[in-house]
Amino acid sequence: MTTAPSLWRQAVSATLHCLTGCAIGEVLGMVIGTALGWGNLATVVLSIALAFAFGYSLAMRPVLRAGLALPAALAVAFASDTVSISVMELVDNAFVVAIPGAMDAGLASGLFWGTLVASLAIAFVLTVPVNRWLIARGRGHAVMHQYHH
Incomplete structure (x- = not known):
């Protein structure tokens, strides 16, 4: 007998998925x-x-493999990832902009890369409870579950 993963485990998995596209x-x-x-x-x-484009693209892959047409797959991706990507983008961009000099540090700077990595980590931590709340209500990544094999 298999048991369904806990809501927290589902939320972490959904947020990792979201983080991949967002990152x-x-x-x-x-x-x-x-x-x-x-x-x-x-x-x-x-x-x-670009975060939304990559996030939605990654969300659509299993849906398209499950046989849905592109418009339907896009609708599933919007339903499953919009809130998660929005929260993640709000948090990580607010953090990067709030760190003095991070945006102007340049590609060779540890400040640039360290701030970017930290922003994504913080966004992940703050987005997990949002995804848990959505999944518990049959929203967010819960919409995708029927298309995963």
Whole structure:
């Protein structure tokens, strides 16, 4: 007899999934914006846009493999990840912007990379309870469970 994983375990798993897409987009956006010498606002906007794009893309993979058409898979990704990605992006970008000099430190700086890593870790910790709350109510990643094999 198998038992369903606890809500906390499901929330951690969902948040790790979310963190993967967010981290790819966030890091890529920060690197591109910083390398191109963009201002803080443009860099943050790019990072957020890429975090959502990568987050939704990763969420859609198992849904598409399960046979859903692209529009339906996109709807499932929106339903399952929008709140999680939003919370994660709000927290990690607020943290990066709040650290003096982090956005202007440059790609070779420990301050730049340390702040970015710390922001994602803090965002993860603060997003887990949000995902737990959503899953307990049949929302968030609970929407995805029927498509995982």
